[in-house]
Amino acid sequence: MTSHTPQPSQARNVVRLDSKRPHGVCSTCRVRELCLPSGLSAADLATVNHYIHRKHTVARGEALFAYQEPLQMLYALRTGFMKSSVPHPDGGEQVTGFHMSGDLIGLDALADGVTICKVTALQDSEICEISLNALELLTRKVAPLQRHFHRVMSREIVHRHEMMLLLANVRAQERVALFLLDLSQRHAARGYPAVDFVLHMTRTDIGSYLGLTIETVCRGLAQLHKEKRIEMNGRHIRITDLAGLTFMANRGAAALNPAAPH
Amino acid sequence: MTSHTPQPSQARNVVRLDSKRPHGVCSTCRVRELCLPSGLSAADLATVNHYIHRKHTVARGEALFAYQEPLQMLYALRTGFMKSSVPHPDGGEQVTGFHMSGDLIGLDALADGVTICKVTALQDSEICEISLNALELLTRKVAPLQRHFHRVMSREIVHRHEMMLLLANVRAQERVALFLLDLSQRHAARGYPAVDFVLHMTRTDIGSYLGLTIETVCRGLAQLHKEKRIEMNGRHIRITDLAGLTFMANRGAAALNPAAPH
């Protein structure tokens, strides 16, 4: 009810410093370039900065928001790891995505102002937020932000598009390989090791996300291990044959990358 | 190369009449309210109108654009029927969507400026277009348009999200039922009969779209006929038991609508 609409002042090029936002939220953020204010000039960044709020941590296991909850915010994951899921009527859930630092969360709620999935922290997470009102204001005012925001939304479409193709066309074994590669690439984009990481989600989550049962995921991983493509110790994964993994994933993902050079 | 950026004039509230656009493209359009300029005031509509171009017809079987083609336009289907598809390396294709009048086409290309699917006309179609430059300008200038555009993009995310859930969770028979209901609702939204329509696509297209083989689609339809839920004559469909069809589809789609009242 308290709508809390910030008053935009014209031609603001300076960061206003106050006790709540000592240095600005984005300007000190490591993953800024993966996030909403990617590619902005210092002046534009300062403007945007002013509307972004730091929110409290979401503890592991806690929800950022629930399923079908009214939402007037857009969130960005600053640090941590989260999953999106849709509850099944039978008590289970369908996992629809995993989120790493720099990812925007809540784009799918713009359509009707209501969330279409629940988002839960798999690791203690810090998140930033911006009100949709402020976002609309800013994207009107800051053209590069507008363009980037459109690209981000479009990328969200492309991602779900690729998941559709995966679920329609790709064999179980290759789904698992693609999943690991996707994580690997997202780690790399954030400056973490690409071939050595920890899975923050359970096997059940992975299976649900990939449209497979937990048993099939296990067998898929076991098979990759037998083929000496990965080493595995519980949730710790080490990719020992990235090229081989990429190759077999690409065979499976031919449908995702039809124009890939032979 | 010839970038053709229209010069925005300030506070233009009148439709400029010229020989090319006698009445404005949108203001005479039957599906305007389903399309980009939904919910605009007369003045805003006139402004938007000015940047929308009518393009020539795309004949049945012809492509609107190809796979992985640079795209600086957003299209809207005015009349006709189209499909989106991704080519398979083996010569086949994966159908990713069907488009009816009022649908926007090309939102997924915003991400990288390159199309991620090919779009073909299944019926002779008229399409409208707007350059991305103009769109960016307009959404900055016309706030209701901006808001609506964000909702449209978000809806595109939601749609692919629902397809993901369908492909991951729903049984073949229920996929077919859901497909028919989806078409039915989209017909109804355009003022056409909801229970009596023609499928413009082949069974193969349907199968590809639903992640099923053509045989399974046939059997699904035959089963629906046997259960007296539909009548069928080639591509002509008549839904004779909409309630029953909805019921069985909802059972299958429980995963898509988990919070549906008992």
Next chain:
DNA sequence: CGCCGCGCTTGATCTGGATCAACCACCGGC
């Protein structure tokens, strides 16, 4: 006309992954 090719239908068989089942490893509580 006859022939071909495409879209569609229906039946018979096969199989990838689901389901069912058993078991282990680990951890937290008492």
Next chain:
DNA sequence: GCCGGTGGTTGATCCAGATCAAGCGCGGCG
């Protein structure tokens, strides 16, 4: 220490839907 719960692994069986196969109806064309 024991005990129960959660997450993970592996083996045995089952089944929905893919694959293979055969045939029909129809429109275009030499």
